[in-house]
Amino acid sequence: MVNALYDANERDAAQRRSSGAIGVDPRKFHRVDYKGRHFDVQGPLDVPPLPQGRPVQFQAGQSDPGITVGARYAEVVYTSQPKLEDAIAFGRANGLSFIMNSFHSVIGESDADVARRLKEKHERIDYEQGRLKLADMLGGEIDLSDLPLDKPLPETLLPEVSSVNRRRGRVDVFRRYAQQGLTLRELIIHA
Structure with a gap:
């Protein structure tokens, strides 16, 4: 639907005159008249056509339907993979041209300075x-309040990704971390 709105108007529907004013030819703006299950749009889009035709479209979400939509319509799919290798594999496995992975960094003057800053950051964490937050990353339905910080999570607490109705990509990442034996403390730091 978004693409139909951007594609409906002719490229010269609005032109800048030598005086600086913008001249509009209403005959070159076209209705879309979309009627769907959730909304209706009559159109036309009431902005001049963009020089590049359409804006760059991003899609966020790592569910199968989200990836399908992203692969079909978006130029860039946003993902949150824990490592560069995982982000590359995610893009290739899903046939995505461009992905934008979340990026978290600690910047310092040297490796020792980065290590010091990271240690201080971890010391400030409210566990x-x-x-x-970790319970939310794992789908929001588990209670971690009585578990020891320096032991791994019991496998029985981990939800099946398919049973979670939101943020499945995050659930999958944190489920894999837990299955690798990270302690509750380490999982909280990652969260």
Whole structure:
């Protein structure tokens, strides 16, 4: 639908005159008249055509339907893979031209400075709030309040990704971390 709106108007529907004013030819703006299950749009799009035709479209979401939509319509799919190798594999496995992976960094003057800053950052973590955040990363339906920080999560607590109705990509990432034996503390730091 978005593409139909951007494609409906002729490229010269609005032109800048030598005076600086913009001249509009209403005959070159066209209705879309879309009627769908969730919304209706009469159109036309009430902005002049963009020089490049359409804006760059991003899609966020790592569910199978989200990836399908992204591969079909978006120029860039946003993902949150834990490592560069995982991001590359995610893009290739799903036939995506461009992906934008989340990026978190600690910047310092040397490796030792980065290590010091990272250690200080970890020391400031509120682990009680971290338990809640990690539970959310795992789908929001688990209670981590009584678990020891320096032991791995019991496998029985981990949800099946298919049973979660939101943020499945995150659930998958944190489920894999837990299955690798990361402790609750390490999982909270990653969260």
